[in-house]
Amino acid sequence: MIELHNVRKSFQQGRVSVPAVDGVSLSIARGQIFGVIGYSGAGKSTLIRLINGLEHLDSGTITVGELDVSRAGEAELRRARPKIGMIFQHFNLLWSRTVAANIAFALEIAGARKADIPGRVAELIKLVGLEGREHAYPSQLSGGQKQRVGIARALANRPDVLLCDEATSALDPETTDAILDLLSGINRQFGLTIVLITHEMHVVRRICDQVAVMDAGRIVEAGAVSEVFARPQSEVTQRFLRQLLAGEGVGESLDLNAVDPGQGALVKLTYMGPQARQAALADAIRHFDLPINILHGRVSRTREASVGDLYVQIPASDEKLEEVLAFLRERDIASDIIGREKRA
Amino acid sequence: MIEWLFPNLRLAQFWTATLDTLYMTAVSGAATFVLGLVLGTALFLTSPGQLLANRPVYGALSLLTNIFRSIPFIILIVLLIPFTRFVVGRMLGVNAALPALIIGAAPFYARLVEIGFREVAKGVIEATRAMGGGIGTIIFKVLIPEAGPALASGLTVTLISLVGYTAMAGVIGAGGLGHLAYLEGFQRNNGDVTLAATGMVLVIVFAIQFAGDLVTRILDKR
Numbered sequence: 420m421i422e423l424h425n426v427r428k429s430f431q432q433g434r435v436s437v438p439a440v441d442g443v444s445l446s447i448a449r450g451q452i453f454g455v456i457g458y459s460g461a462g463k464s465t466l467i468r469l470i471n472g473l474e475h476l477d478s479g480t481i482t483v484g485e486l487d488v489s490r491a492g493e494a495e496l497r498r499a500r501p502k503i504g505m506i507f508q509h510f511n512l513l514w515s516r517t518v519a520a521n522i523a524f525a526l527e528i529a530g531a532r533k534a535d536i537p538g539r540v541a542e543l544i545k546l547v548g549l550e551g552r553e554h555a556y557p558s559q560l561s562g563g564q565k566q567r568v569g570i571a572r573a574l575a576n577r578p579d580v581l582l583c584d585e586a587t588s589a590l591d592p593e594t595t596d597a598i599l600d601l602l603s604g605i606n607r608q609f610g611l612t613i614v615l616i617t618h619e620m621h622v623v624r625r626i627c628d629q630v631a632v633m634d635a636g637r638i639v640e641a642g643a644v645s646e647v648f649a650r651p652q653s654e655v656t657q658r659f660l661r662q663l664l665a666g667e668g669v670g671e672s673l674d675l676n677a678v679d680p681g682q683g684a685l686v687k688l689t690y691m692g693p694q695a696r697q698a699a700l701a702d703a704i705r706h707f708d709l710p711i712n713i714l715h716g717r718v719s720r721t722r723e724a725s726v727g728d729l730y731v732q733i734p735a736s737d738e739k740l741e742e743v744l745a746f747l748r749e750r751d752i753a754s755d756i757i758g759r760e761k762r763a
Numbered sequence: 764m765i766e767w768l769f770p771n772l773r774l775a776q777f778w779t780a781t782l783d784t785l786y787m788t789a790v791s792g793a794a795t796f797v798l799g800l801v802l803g804t805a806l807f808l809t810s811p812g813q814l815l816a817n818r819p820v821y822g823a824l825s826l827l828t829n830i831f832r833s834i835p836f837i838i839l840i841v842l843l844i845p846f847t848r849f850v851v852g853r854m855l856g857v858n859a860a861l862p863a864l865i866i867g868a869a870p871f872y873a874r875l876v877e878i879g880f881r882e883v884a885k886g887v888i889e890a891t892r893a894m895g896g897g898i899g900t901i902i903f904k905v906l907i908p909e910a911g912p913a914l915a916s917g918l919t920v921t922l923i924s925l926v927g928y929t930a931m932a933g934v935i936g937a938g939g940l941g942h943l944a945y946l947e948g949f950q951r952n953n954g955d956v957t958l959a960a961t962g963m964v965l966v967i968v969f970a971i972q973f974a975g976d977l978v979t980r981i982l983d984k985r
């Protein structure tokens with residue numbers, strides 16, 4: 420759906436030319452939720468603005484569906500943009516218009532017939548769950564509601580692609596999850612291709628299928644989310660992974676002295692890989708008929724797999740313990756034996 | 764009562780002068796609004812970092828507005844006498860004041876328009892472009908409505924200066940309350956006429972301020 424080939428873009432800052440996007444190649448399949456994660460200044464916003472031609476590239480090629488964005492003229496780009504929705508960190512609504520009129524704005528630009536606008540606006544308001552607020556002004560809405568208006572506006576012309584530039588970065592964690600769920604639902608319902616830019620690992624983990632890690636204008640790593648999480652190659656990815664785990668309280672104090680060594684071997688399980696599922700532990704409990712006890716830790720779900728650490732106590736030793744760990748290993752759950760069972 | 768307070772005031776004359784002042788303010792105000800909006804939009808769009816950024820054009824427009832904004836109004840009137848003769852035909856009467864009023868006020872309002880547009884968030888223009896909006900959409904559906912309160916309060920300030928300008932224009936024979944105060948009041952030593960004319964100017968200024976504040980408040984949805 421979206422192809423970038425060796426895309427470069429630099430900005431003139433005074434006398435020096437700063438490369439913001441430095442030879443990026445990406446291939447984003449139709450219907451995917453594709454995340455681009457990177458720290459501030461990595462060039463993410465520039466990259467996403469190149470995709471809808473708000474910024475012109477220096478070299479390389481970009482195609483979105485049938486459209487060669489890198490060659491298209493301004494008029495052609497303008498005609499194509501209603502089919503490429505975009506949402507923003509700061510929502511960018513017109514404060515002089517009501518919710519309904521903000522959504523209608525996208526339809527007016529695309530040249531919709533006047534008579535068709537109210538019906539379509541009502542549909543969109545329902546889709547994003549803003550019934551009853553259509554006559555409110557943006558200043559009367561919460562951040563999450565403003566982003567819902569932004570999403571409705573971006574979807575108004577039934578786009579094939581939705582570009583999200585830090586769409587949840589101005590929202591609190593709960594609102595972030597609500598908006599991410601909405602995006603994920605829209606992706607499933609309409610088969611929309613979503614490109615999502617963020618500096619939060621949590622966002623990628625929660626809804627992305629594929630992820631590209633960006634650093635200093637380059638893609639340093641890319642692939643399925645669970646793959647990239649399982650085998651972080653670059654230093655940046657590892658930093659993001661630590662951010663994710665730290666954010667969820669894993670690695671905080673587990674009081675080893677409080678663990679009764681008589682209850683089994685203390686094992687640290689690491690969920691990393693495409694097969695890792697939270698349910699695997701329950702399967703092991705059933706399969707071996709062992710009361711495995713979870714002591715500490717957190718496993719977070721990505722779209723296809725789980726990541727994180729768990730400290731568990733397995734009431735088994737030697738061969739039986741090895742069997743259990745092998746069972747888990749097959750399901751992409753690595754293990755470290757921290758303490759063996761001691762019988763009184 | 765009125766005759767006792769203002770023994771030298773001829774009501775018909777006073778009324779005509781008031782209407783003349785209102786006429787000059789309204790016509791020059793309307794023209795200033797349109798011209799200032801056009802010039803202000805051009806200033807904004809050609810300024811660095813904006814959609815039609817163009818240094819030479821912005822520089823030239825900027826210089827022009829600054830020159831006309833800095834010339835004292837009374838001197839502007841005199842400088843414009845040949846131009847006014849050419850356009851209006853004669854140098855007397857209310858219409859004679861209009862070119863000077865408009866040329867004096869439009870650059871001032873243009874700057875206020877430019878400042879108002881600058882307050883419109885860059886992101887909103889970006890979002891409009893991302894939806895496929897062109898320059899026309901940006902001007903008429905984003906900049907002007909979003910800067911509505913700033914345009915209204917700027918126009919209020921401009922109209923009030925215009926009332927002051929009409930009074931000055933009166934001195935060179937353009938009619939209106941300034942003319943009345945100067946000719947009938949000052950030169951014939953009728954203090955009461957000057958006072959009445961001043962009172963009426965105050966009433967007009969207060970009314971403009973009140974209406975302007977009201978419109979600004981209605982437009983402001985922030």
Ligand SMILES: Nc1ncnc2c1ncn2[C@@H]1O[C@H](COP(=O)(O)OP(=O)(O)OP(=O)(O)O)[C@@H](O)[C@H]1O
Nearest residue numbers: 430431432437439458459460461462463464465466
């Ligand atoms: N219009 C511009 N003019 C000059 N330099 C720019 C411009 N836009 C971006 N840059 C530079 O390009 C680099 C990448 O910027 P970009 O906004 O794409 O980063 P980002 O990853 O989106 O960062 P953030 O997370 O802070 O939004 C930065 O060094 C920035 O200073």
Ligand SMILES: [Mg+2]
Nearest residue numbers: 463464465585
């Ligand atoms: Mg950015």
